[in-house]
Amino acid sequence: MRKQLVLQPRIKETGLQLIKGYNFAYLDEGTKRMIRRAILKAVAVPGHQVPFGSREMPLPLGWGTGGIQITASLIGPDDILKVIDQGSDDTTNAVSIRRFFTQTTGVRSTEKTWMATLIQTRHRIPETPLRAGQIIIFQVPIPEPLRFLEPRETETRKMHGLSEYGVMYIKLYEDISIHGHIATAYMYPVMVHNRYVASPSPIPRFDNTKMNRMPALQLFGAGREKRIYAIPPYTTVKSLDFEDHPFEIEKWDHCCALCGSGESYLDEIVTDDQGGRLFVCSDTDYCQERRAVGHKGSLPDAVKMAITRVKRGD
Amino acid sequence: MTNAVNMSNLLPGFPDPVLGSQNTFRQVLDAMAHPGRVIHLDTGIQSPRPLRGATTAVCLTLLDFETPLWMDLDEKSDVSGWLRFHCGCPLVDSPFDATFALISRGYGVPTLDQFNAGQDEFPEQSATLIIQVSGFTSGSGRRLRGPGIETFERLEVHGLPDNFWMGWHLNQRIYPLGVDVLFTASSTLVALPRTTAVEE
């Protein structure tokens, strides 16, 4: 994805501690129980969207209230939480959500993917492979992969019930006849456990392949649309495609300018109005871990530091 | 006042209700995400007879006024009063009307087709069965495959009727409809979601 070089103040986390006077993780116990039951059924029927009674949260809609409610129903004192937004731990959205949980639960947080027990995410799956026992919670704006083709909920529900996904394939094939390839870059639909077509949330299709047989549990929460769905560990997840047009992920002619990785999803950073640009890892933790062990990109160190500050919003 | 709960011999629930439920839920979720894996619950609770620790913890964690329950125990049993006090779940006479079923004697589990298997558009409305059995042997026995299992898992469940696995096979054939099962034994738990294929 393309990011404009914009300077904005970095949010400082000062004096974070558990605030008394809330229920643990904010939600009341009845709501947690209802959400927990929905999560269990979601795991039992991989890819099927389970309705739940979404509650008002003290964060604006569009800030991932579905994911937040799932995390609030899971989180306990032993957890270590990581929150990312488009690959970064430091955006306003990620910082606000992390602060919300730190203050209402007192749990530890981390930026390290390998260290986290719960990872709440918007728009990315970390580059560091997730391990067994971890849970990744996706914030989902539009859970229904068929919504763009069929606006009526009663109809899409029937289509899932009967496993009638012909319209989806027709749409993808139209893409191919118009563009020569499938043009969908984000929210590329997947078939879960050979039964339900599901939306992977607005992740780049680069991340779709990580979902297949992932050792971690994947949970998806849509607050406004009141849906929860899940992909258990080691479940087959196939991006929809055709024999003559197999699914392909994005590729770049560049490596990360900071860490030199040729395997990560890259953000394009516009550096001036003369067309200057460079490419860096979208996943800031992955990029930092690589640099910490000596991997180098093409940029001089001083420029790297400036870019790192921009990515963090300093 | 036949409906009044006798408070004099009522056992308490979790020492810490909020974190007790949280911890138990994570164990149940871990079990559901890894079918056939034996999970040990550290519940620290006393159970009304004939329930055992894992069963008690699962009930406290998942049941409330929104979950009609069918059980194989008498309305006058200690469990009935305990459930009404701690969970407040309505008891139903017909297995089909239940969203949860509590089966305290695994060898007497009704055939699975008596429970709600959900509908095409609402497979999540199917029943979840909590079946108390006498124990598990993992690493040998039946071979389990499906989502949540990397290759296969081996498990024997002790204290089930012979026809249970035939019923499970039929439950599998109506996927994505079907019931889901939580087996409990003493302080251990094993989940069997409808996606799990079981071979001899």
Ligand SMILES: [Zn+2]
């Ligand atoms: Zn990098």
